[in-house]
Amino acid sequence: MAELKSILATDCGSTTTKAILIEKQDGEYRLVVRGEAPTTVEAPFDDVTVGVVNAVGEVEELARRRILDENNHIITPARDDGSGVDVYLSTSSAGGGLQMTVAGVVKAMSAESAERAALGAGAIIIDVIAVDDGRKDYEKVRRIRELRPDMILCSGGTDGGTVKHLVEMAEMLISADPKPRLGIGLQLPVIYAGNKEAREPVKEILADKVDLKVVDNLRPTLERENLDPAREAIHELFLQHVMQQAPGYGKLSDWVSSGIMSTPNAVGKIIQTVADQLNIDVLAADIGGATTDVFSVFGGIYNRTVSANLGMSYSICNVLAEAGTMGIGRWTPFEVDDAGLRNALRNKMIRPTTVPQCLRDLRIEQAVSREALRLAFEHHKTLARSLKGVQTVRTIGEIMDQKETGGTLVDLMNLNMIVGSGGVLSHAPRRVEAAYMMLDAFQPEGITMLAVDSIFMMPQLGVLSAIHPEAAAQVFERDCLIKLGSVIAPVGRHKPGETACTVSFNGETHEVAYGSLKLIPLGLGEKYKATIKPAGKLNVGAGRGRELAAEIEGGAVGVIIDCRGRPLNLPESPKNRVEKLLEWHAALGLETE
């Protein structure tokens, strides 16, 4: 590809369309300006490009350069007079994103692999169907029909394995006569990624009734997942069907220099690029109004989950339903009355664009975010796991640990970085509040860097990473990511009040008592070799009670030594809990009453 000097990228979200302009300056790719405008997929506009043009118009104003031509089309490639951009890229999650149903033979095996494939491709899973999912056939048929997904992914059977169950699955699809969510009168896209022996009989049943695409088996053997062909097919069908049906997307598809990518798919791409380039394990969470997405790369394996009903506005009452008022109330540094909390959250649900004006309101929202992130992370741990059903040779140690196949891949002690994204984290009035929410929700162990996405441009950088990984990684590191600082968190229990951890660096020694937090100011880019000595049986990564030498790094917040114990337990009595929370607030420089 010829050297790119200017890149324009937009992300068409369900409420806002965000545009960024990236330029190569002094040999480096940097974010120049950013603009946004309301998304216009819905009436009265019914054309996504109206919002795109508005957002790009703001970029033009701020950058003082022309990007749109007289017909309001984006000028690509850049012209000699300096107008236009070399490439224009876009992602989209507007209109409800990509909604999929996945099906497999065995729930914990092929259906779960199908779920991972679809989630990794940026989909929201609206149902998982399996032979052993406990529902009667007619119930599944009714469900398939009612849900009207954008597409269905069918999997099951290792190559050479069961054919009968896959034929039955195809019959079930025909029984339901499913229709796509968008495009009245069109055939529903169905991807078949199961046993290759069953392809022909499945084709015979489905070929005329749905828009069938056959790809390689996503679980060819029990020991191997092959998710990429299915993911590519999902992306392709997303472009061909879903995007073509959404208002204005046909036009947008003509404008972009490379295919429109679904927003979560793009975020996954940038997370994978960063994990790969820095050779680290990364966890990222994007908490939105309706959903919370969690992405992880552990040991090079990428996983994404989406908790479709955990969010900060539209779905806030679902967080309430799942966590309860007790679950949310335990994080507020004051006692909340049950009815008041319930009504406040309902009012946030019906007026989602409001912002907390009072500190008390802010603390309640941040309490909700802790529970939403915690619940979404729990969900992620259950899906980001090794393949179930694989026969492995186990060592004596593994047998003693009672480790089973299908165990979670999430290993907090080896996790290097947590990236938080979404309004409640990225726009927290004080950066330390974002760090604090992530500490409570994820409870990192050992040494972990906390960071937030400054202005939520991970989607645009993700789509850019597909054509120019270097440019994407440079902007991510320099302009997107705001490092908050390292967290040191010993795992285990100790006597309250006694020194739990001693951290020495830069000629200073910091002792922190068990049950306490300490914030040590350390600026962005400041790095030190530290020695970390955990007390008793506490572990910071080198083993119980063993000293660890490791690099720690500062950031917008500083270094936090979190000796509150893992797992973190809050005092049960409301009075003690509030006292303890206020003590931790004070340690982090927040309000004390």
Place this chain on the structure above:
Amino acid sequence: MGTAYTPGLKVSSGTIIQKQRRLPLKGQVLAKVGDRVSAADIIARTDIPGIIQTVKVAESLGLEPDEAMSVLQVKEGEDVVAGRLFAETKSFFGLIKTECKTPFTGKIELISPTTGHVGVRLPSKPVEISAYIDGVIAEVIPDEGVVVETYGAFVQGIFGVGGERMGNLAVVVDSPDALLTEDHITEKHAGMVVVGGAGVTLDALRKAASVGVVGVVVGAIVDTALIQYLGHDIGVAITGHEPVDATLILTEGFGSIAMAARTFDLLKTLEGRSVSINGATQIRAGVIRPEIIAPFDEKPPVDDKPDQGQTLSIGTHIRVIREPHFGRLGVVTKLPSEPVEVESGAVVRILEAKLDDEEIVVVPRANVEIIEG
């Protein structure tokens, strides 16, 4: 932001209202452009194909799938009624007969030699769409539906449960801050839409449902009363399909909040009129708010198309929609362009407003809605 826009809820005493009425699948449109229709008139219909029910022939006869095919007595495309013999086998020199009969009536659409299953498509179910409002057909969407247009009063609520209902409007309380209780509702309200003030009790809702009230419009409701009325919690803000007898529409929110005087006064002027209401609410993409529509017989000469929203300016009437001034009404007095830090620490664009009790307050712009009209 390039296009600052503060959404407001429409409260209009007279405006042009258009409603798109679409079938879930392609079908037959029964009205044409210019037709005058009543709310209950059917304007389009279609048949939704039945699901296929599977008869496991091979399994029920204890045969392999290919063996089952050889004894099958029906073929694809055949209409069958429940009890029809699909296949039988004989053993012990014909003394023992095993039969497989269909428990379903329908058409055979699938015979699978791989599984030995026979699929019977159940009969289609007709689906009809009514006009929902009294008006005139403004547009026909071929094979899918119509757009009905009317001139009338239009009130949007903030949240609702339950679907479309039609009935005459009755304001049963004296003031917008009154609580609607069971004493306000009597047998004479059967088939009507009743309007209360600041809230409604659970007992009142239950009585409304029991006497046949089709809709309840109030300012607010306490969260737990709503859950008890529905019999379940609402996790996400997508409603409209709840199987409740009386559709409920809230104009302000949750808790106890007086109905905006303007809304209450307008509804009072509609007393006795026939209204169409819908509790359907969707706050995610494609915002849908609950609504009360009162069509008028005559359309005035002024063409008052519904506007697409307003922007804030000095003198705009607003309602504060978040603490600490939640529910208060006021008028914008200043619109500083620079962001300001508020108590929570957030730096946001704000406005200054004079509330109805003359108090001057600072409020984030995101925390107000324009009272449209």
